[in-house]
Amino acid sequence: MAEGARRIVCVDRDWAAWPMLDDAGLHQALAGWLKRPQRRLVLVGRGFDRLSVRCPRLERWRADWMHAIEAWALPDEAAWAEPPSLLVSDGSVSVHLLDAETGRGRAEREVRRARQWCEEIDAAIQRSERTWAVRPLGL
Numbered sequence: 001m002a003e004g005a006r007r008i009v010c011v012d013r014d015w016a017a018w019p020m021l022d023d024a025g026l027h028q029a030l031a032g033w034l035k036r037p038q039r040r041l042v043l044v045g046r047g048f049d050r051l052s053v054r055c056p057r058l059e060r061w062r063a064d065w066m067h068a069i070e071a072w073a074l075p076d077e078a079a080w081a082e083p084p085s086l087l088v089s090d091g092s093v094s095v096h097l098l099d100a101e102t103g104r105g106r107a108e109r110e111v112r113r114a115r116q117w118c119e120e121i122d123a124a125i126q127r128s129e130r131t132w133a134v135r136p137l138g139l
Contacts, residue, residue: 005089009042009121012085015051017100022055031061034068043071044121045083048132063134071132072125080124088117
């Protein structure tokens with residue numbers, strides 16, 4: 001966020017390895033970042049139902065920021081049989097969690113690698129559909 005990124009993308013299959021998503025400090029930092037012009041937080045995964053239950057603070061917080069948050073559900077036939085656990089900015093930052101049990105991963109500040117991840121994610125988003133409404137529509 002400090003490097004001036006306009007877009008941060010988080011990818012995961014089921015969000016089990018992201019307990020910090022319910023952290024009030026993270027919500028405050030994200031809110032400060034999202035207040036700036038043209039900022040977008042993009043979440044890509046297989047589903048968000050369990051995340052809503054596991055992270056009640058996030059559920060309440062995101063209601064105020066849905067204009068700047070996109071959630072995309074990957075189709076079953078997505079290029080990634082198993083989506084990576086990944087955080088990427090549109091700048092040079094990428095963080096790839098390789099093993100959730102041990103916390104082993106790779107953090108890089110390389111523009112070329114971040115762009116490669118962004119291109120793969122954008123291709124997956126093109127075949128995905130918007131999901132995770134704050135308030136489900138009903139009659």
